[in-house]
Amino acid sequence: MMLLLQVVFVLLCLVLFVPAFVFASQVVLALPLFKRKSVLFGARPSIAVLMPAHNESAGIARPLNAIRMQLQPGDRVLVVADNCSDDTADIARANGAEVIIRHEPERRGKGYALDFGVRHLAARPPEVVIVVDADCLVHGYALDLLARQALAVVRPVQALYLMHSPEGASLKTKVAEFAWAVKNWARPLGYHHLGLPCQLMGTGMAFPWHLIRHADLASGHIVEDLKLGLDFAASGYAPQFCPGAKVTSVFPTNAEGEQSQRTRWEHGHLGMLAQEGMPRLKQSLRQRNGGLLALTLDLCVPPLALLTLLALAMCIIGGILWMITGSIWPWGMALVNLGLVGGAVLVAWARFGRKILSLPSLAYAPFYALSKIPLYLKFLVRRQVDWVRSRRD
Numbered sequence: 001m002m003l004l005l006q007v008v009f010v011l012l013c014l015v016l017f018v019p020a021f022v023f024a025s026q027v028v029l030a031l032p033l034f035k036r037k038s039v040l041f042g043a044r045p046s047i048a049v050l051m052p053a054h055n056e057s058a059g060i061a062r063p064l065n066a067i068r069m070q071l072q073p074g075d076r077v078l079v080v081a082d083n084c085s086d087d088t089a090d091i092a093r094a095n096g097a098e099v100i101i102r103h104e105p106e107r108r109g110k111g112y113a114l115d116f117g118v119r120h121l122a123a124r125p126p127e128v129v130i131v132v133d134a135d136c137l138v139h140g141y142a143l144d145l146l147a148r149q150a151l152a153v154v155r156p157v158q159a160l161y162l163m164h165s166p167e168g169a170s171l172k173t174k175v176a177e178f179a180w181a182v183k184n185w186a187r188p189l190g191y192h193h194l195g196l197p198c199q200l201m202g203t204g205m206a207f208p209w210h211l212i213r214h215a216d217l218a219s220g221h222i223v224e225d226l227k228l229g230l231d232f233a234a235s236g237y238a239p240q241f242c243p244g245a246k247v248t249s250v251f252p253t254n255a256e257g258e259q260s261q262r263t264r265w266e267h268g269h270l271g272m273l274a275q276e277g278m279p280r281l282k283q284s285l286r287q288r289n290g291g292l293l294a295l296t297l298d299l300c301v302p303p304l305a306l307l308t309l310l311a312l313a314m315c316i317i318g319g320i321l322w323m324i325t326g327s328i329w330p331w332g333m334a335l336v337n338l339g340l341v342g343g344a345v346l347v348a349w350a351r352f353g354r355k356i357l358s359l360p361s362l363a364y365a366p367f368y369a370l371s372k373i374p375l376y377l378k379f380l381v382r383r384q385v386d387w388v389r390s391r392r393d
Helices: 002-029 062-066 087-096 112-121 143-155 171-193 223-233 255-286 290-299 304-325 329-353 364-371 373-381
Strands: 047-053 076-082 097-100 129-130 159-163 206-207 241-249
Touching: 002 290, 002 304, 002 329, 047 062, 047 087, 047 112, 047 143, 047 373, 062 076, 062 087, 062 206, 076 087, 076 112, 087 097, 097 112, 112 129, 112 223, 129 143, 143 159, 143 241, 159 171, 171 206, 171 241, 171 290, 171 304, 171 329, 171 364, 223 255, 223 290, 255 373, 290 364, 304 329, 304 364, 364 373
Parallel strands: 047 076, 047 129, 076 097, 159 241
Antiparallel strands: 129 206, 159 206
């Protein structure tokens, strides 16, 4: 019986080794040592910025003004006022946007709004469509960089999308900001340095027109961006990362909104992993599709808090088995996984997290992970599957 338990434990350690190794490799490869030379792209194409907006009247003006400063003659901004009950449409028009109104309460979700917007653009299509959420700021020359790269490589392009803590944020929110930077900056940058694709992140996404017009957008999926990126990769158009183009947003100040946002993101990721992980892996091997394989392996890395919890739990169980059986090898394998995850977190903090967290504050991270156990248990018993807008005020 003890031998069987050890064999099962070793197999579980080997399964956990895959996401731990992928995670650690991405973080290490993100270091400047592995940086690739910048590539200059060609002519600047015409742009349509597509902005889905659901009850965003309180904050939509500033993002629209930032976008308008980057536009050139022939460009346009299209706001989809999606099932709004406020004056989002009026404020968007007052700030120079073209506005269309969608009212289909039974079909809620960002994917439906994007589909509605793309079908409207078809009457006068641009060369590149760039999706920007209504709570996001587009910095510098991000639109220009995204559009040029998307036209040159003829595939979707993803900007660097970061979330910042609001003023006076708690340590818990600061840790969440660091985890976001690891997920959306360090990991895709590591892949980018190897010439590998990245996941789509929902905002700051640029698409050549002939790709987006045929995309399957109309869904209420809570992580429609993740699914869309995998679909493009399966078709041979795996998205590229553009770290020079920066888009930012701020975590909700409302505790309920922050919890709702995290639940949607993490349940959506875990749901995609459970439903799509193995089928996508088989598909990538069958098609010999390296881009899809790379994104599937990236998908198999669970949220950082959960990955940390799994590595810690396996170490504790391995230590108990060692005390019972006298065999140190299972515990040793668990320590390797914990070392990969813990070492990568420290490297990521040194390169990407110093301005977010102090090193003593980073010690709170395991407690932050423990606080999310109810969220992961909820996934097992009552998973969130419907799109819900996070309350931000």
